[in-house]
Amino acid sequence: MQLTHLGHACLLVEVADQRVLIDPGNLADVADVRDLTAVVITHQHADHCDPAQVPALLRANPAARVLVEPQTAEALAREGLGARTERMEQGQQLGLGGLTVRPVGAVHAQIHPYVDRVGNVGVVLVAEGEPTLFHPGDALDAAPGEVDLLCVPVNAPWGKVAETVEFVRRVAPARGVVPIHDGLLAEVGRKIYLTHIGGFGAEGGIEVLDLRDAGATDL
Known part of the structure; x- marks a missing residue:
């Protein structure tokens, strides 16, 4: 498996001869992404699904499934892209060649009582002989089962570090955590969050696989 962090919550996952882009939001740079097998969007907020970028992204990747x-x-x-989309919901098993996309979860974490909660569906990516990866979108309540790599939302209007640490401990990824959802943070603040997640995400700590500015990384 090869991962590229393209900014904030956006990951390019290359595994089992598939190229899957998750959450192309307005804090990610996806203008030059090509040859995608699928685009996966966990929910409608602009930092995960950028209405200014997604139409061009889909035109540049005409063969990509849009989950x-x-x-x-x-x-x-409503933006005229309905013919390209496939709805994904918890309980499905979506096949992409040798890769299975398993949707989990249903609802976005609460920001505060005065903002309606929208739908949110995370994804578990499974391929034989490869690490299993879970990208939760914007929720910490899903139950993905056993995973090797957990994408962890580092900072958000809806989050606090105590809940993030408990999320990591509950999921207990075998390999480590991949920081995502960090586009609102200055570097010094981001390091503080990662110190808490890495130091307290498991008894004795957990490995933080920080892919910011790392380019394509084999895991």
Whole structure:
């Protein structure tokens, strides 16, 4: 498996001869991404699904399947992209060659009581002989089962580090955590968050696989 962090919550996952882009939001640079097998969108917020970038991204990747959370599918249909989208919901097993995409979860974490909660569907990526990866989108309540790599939202209006640490401990990834959802942080603040996640995400700590500015990385 090869991962590239393209900014904030956006990851390019290359595994089992597939190229899957997750959450092309407005804090990610996806203008030059080509040859995708699939685009996966966990929810409709602009930092995960950028209405300014997604149409061009899909035009540049005409063969890519577009797997999206149901409310996001409705939003994309209003933008004239409904013919490209496939709804993904918990309980499905979506095949991409030798890769299986397993949706988990249903609802975005609460930001505060005055903002309606939208749909949010995380994804577990499974391929024989490769690490299993879980990208939760914007929620910490899903149950992905056993995973090797956990993508961890580092900072958000809806999050606090105590809940993030408990999320990491509950999921207990075998290999380590991949920081995502960090586009609002200055570097010094980001290091503080990663210190807490790495130091307290498991008894004795857990490995933080920091891919920011690392380019394509084999895991």
